[in-house]
């Protein structure tokens with residue numbers, strides 16, 4: 001462990017530099033490390049190529065023989081890149097990625113020699129001994145077998161000398177143990193539901209794909225300074241630390257010029273992204289000092305999820321090269337904006353239409369309004385499940401904290417769409433008997449819906465779920481999170497809603513309305529029934545808390561409370577009835593979340609105790625000794641009066657040290673109590689309330705001490721040093 005002054009010296013010696021300087025243009029080397037379509041064309045027969053493309057589009061199975069050919073093609077390409085190992089790359093429920101590296105080496109018994117081999121069966125399936133991945137009781141440790149299976153929809157890529165094969169991860173008994181399996185199922189579900197609805201507007205639509213463009217926020221801190229902070233290193237956030245005199249008050253960081261050292265880091269990161277086929281597009285400073293954002297061009301949801309998780313891994317490695325540590329935590333610094341991962345989401349047809357893009361013709365507009373209002377209604381009905389899908393230990397510090405987005409789910413549409421929905425609400429008759437008569441003329445009203453022009457300025461940064469022109473932006477997702485759980489919840493909720501919509505339209509047609517009027521009639525009903533979730537005002541305000549309570553919208557502040565929605569009757573109807581999760585999978589996820597929550601807070605508690613007892617209290621006592629000497633000397637040489645300032649400081653320090661000791665005892669007791677509770681849910685509940693509240697109390701005393709004690713004696717990098725990159 002380095003102490004602060006040594007680290008500050010080192011931090012000052014770090015300079016901006018670039019490690020790679022490719023001479024080619026990005027379009028020339030984009031995807032150079034990916035077994036993409038162009039490489040498949042080169043390394044596979046026409047037949048095998050076609051099989052992979054079809055499998056990607058339809059999820060069709062690939063037979064053994066073709067798999068062998070594909071494996072050989074992959075290996076031949078990988079060999080040209082100097083690759084020696086391969087790994088099934090998958091996303092277990094730990095939240096990171098896992099890979100088990102095997103070399104291509106094999107023993108040829110006929111020839112009695114070592115050869116390089118990569119067969120179709122190795123490509124298609126592996127059996128990692130996965131007993132220590134979380135499974136929430138699905139796979140007890142004696143039955144440790146889990147399978148990873150190649151997901152042909154996501155292309156293989158090379159990292160270092162390893163060919164990584166994107167895979168799903170399932171238990172011996174067939175339950176999913178990862179994020180990817182249910183995500184792929186939810187993609188198929190929304191394809192089915194949205195295609196049926198899109199066909200109402202255009203018979204040629206055969207496929208709908210959900211799309212995702214994430215925006216990843218993160219902090220960078222100097223690596224040497226990072227090393228002075230056991231809390232950052234072990235928990236990803238600062239558990240103590242007094243606010244800097246200046247942080248984000250002046251809002252001078254947002255979109256400001258990027259510091260040189262960071263620019264060079266971004267340069268390397270972009271090159272690495274392009275090699276891996278991640279279409280990184282935008283980078284900029286965020287609101288807080290040292291906070292940045294990277295966003296790619298959107299892709300199909302499953303590929304975008306892979307790319308995001310891959311990016312998080314790659315950016316940590318590249319940051320290290322540049323003497324930075326990357327902080328992906330949702331709230332690394334108290335009192336300063338946290339980080340999120342905005343998930344921009346829409347649906348695209350195989351005919352090239354974005355279903356959330358306002359159109360130019362009345363038919364396109366009606367289609368747009370249809371999909372838009374169905375999303376609104378889906379969110380309205382499943383707000384608690386959406387919240388549960390993105391609740392995490394880290395995200396708890398953002399949701400419901402004094403900063404966006406709040407724990408209350410609402411949807412922002414903007415003034416124009418709100419006016420449009422009001423118009424529909426007021427002009428379309430609700431009663432189908434009335435409608436049959438009156439709506440003969442109403443198709444004219446559809447014609448009169450003006451061309452929808454949305455202003456980019458009509459934005460609301462405080463909303464957890466906002467319509468932004470041609471997509472919804474799910475902002476409540478945490479910065480460390482895998483995008484998948486949020487996307488699974490959204491895909492499934494919208495799919496279920498679209499099935500209902502199609503049914504309701506069919507019914508209205510059977511009731512005598514023409515198709516267009518039937519659609520309008522159903523939209524009218526949905527506009528009213530989902531109205532409560534719409535909110536365009538300031539989501540951070542107290543007025544909204546009160547208003548949301550009046551509207552009966554859930555406001556759940558802790559993650560363990562939020563996760564209860566995962567095992568509710570409603571979740572069962574949503575996920576089990578639509579075959580996204582089975583009952584056991586839902587329960588397992590609930591358990592895994594609770595277990596992870598308890599573990600993470602326990603680690604935080606232990607680190608905090610370590611900091612207090614082994615860093616802060618000794619530093620305080622050393623300083624007290626200096627003051628004692630000072631007071632004694634002054635009293636002896638100058639007179640009692642002159643020792644008063646030192647004595648005052650001594651008293652203050654004593655009071656805080658006593659405060660720390662009292663709270664250390666309380667924290668130890670609270671930990672024992674939380675661990676003694678009979679169920680995971682109760683235990684997690686106690687961690688989220690009793691244990692966490694003591695963190696605050698300890699922090700109060702340490703942060704006060706930081707302000708009193710000699711700056712030179714303080715062992716940990718301070719906020720003002722961590723937050724400003726030179």
Ligand code: ADP
Nearest residue numbers: 211212213214295296297298344345346354471
């Ligand atoms: P912002 O002003 O919110 O930064 P951008 O236009 O830069 O808006 O887009 C932010 C993200 O939204 C990007 O990742 C972009 O790729 C993504 N995005 C744009 N259109 C779509 C879409 N149709 N589906 C999903 N994501 C999209």
Ligand code: MG
Nearest residue numbers: 215342468473
């Ligand atoms: Mg945005």
